Amino acid sequence: AQSVTQPDIHITVSEGASLELRCNYSYGATPYLFWYVQSPGQGLQLLLKYFSGDTLVQGIKGFEAEFKRSQSSFNLRKPSVHWSDAAEYFCAVDAYSGGSNYKLTFGKGTLLTVNP
Amino acid sequence: EAQVTQNPRYLITVTGKKLTVTCSQNMNHEYMSWYRQDPGLGLRQIYYSMNVEVTDKGDVPEGYKVSRKEKRNFPLILESPSPNQTSLYFCASSPTAQLTQYFGPGTRLLVL
Numbered sequence: 001a002q003s004v005t006q007p008d009i010h011i012t013v014s015e016g017a018s019l020e021l022r023c024n025y026s027y028g029a030t031p032y033l034f035w036y037v038q039s040p041g042q043g044l045q046l047l048l049k050y051f052s053g054d055t056l057v058q059g060i061k062g063f064e065a066e067f068k069r070s071q072s073s074f075n076l077r078k079p080s081v082h083w084s085d086a087a088e089y090f091c092a093v094d095a096y097s098g099g100s101n102y103k104l105t106f107g108k109g110t111l112l113t114v115n116p
Numbered sequence: 117e118a119q120v121t122q123n124p125r126y127l128i129t130v131t132g133k134k135l136t137v138t139c140s141q142n143m144n145h146e147y148m149s150w151y152r153q154d155p156g157l158g159l160r161q162i163y164y165s166m167n168v169e170v171t172d173k174g175d176v177p178e179g180y181k182v183s184r185k186e187k188r189n190f191p192l193i194l195e196s197p198s199p200n201q202t203s204l205y206f207c208a209s210s211p212t213a214q215l216t217q218y219f220g221p222g223t224r225l226l227v228l
Contacts, residue, residue: 102213108158
């Protein structure tokens, strides 16, 4: 079964600093990969996704992520963090789970705090 | 506007009192799913539906029921809620199971 690991439960950065959130997945084939963001009290918003092709994908709000097959990773990056980026970030893998189902499996999330 | 809606957004109930959380999407999506979110556990799938009248269990289906009589609606039913079902619930939909899922705003449930 597929799984997703986000090693960092909580990260604190200063506004303007660069950011990298780590994500590792376990799956036998190339999965579909996603990053979602959840602001306090809000639902989940899709930041970006990887299905195939170019391994560096661009998303909304200035985020990007790089798929590295050899490392089974899909790390999220942003060159300069804004205070409004403070939120919880979830990495997810959509992979075949039997029958006709493709299941979205989430990591446990990384909480980002941004200091002024 | 393309969206997934859930009602109610907040609900406080007591143990054993049946409740239904509604989910509706206006994007003509085939696939719909329910998740619960708990601190430190992320999101876990409760049930999913590939299409009308086709539903199946996710990772944590115990204590829940669903139905899919129409393409746009996918209600989550708690026949006899218990305190361990206190959680934040999300409904999601996508064109098919393998494509991007769009999430509703969430329903925060407290079972006393």
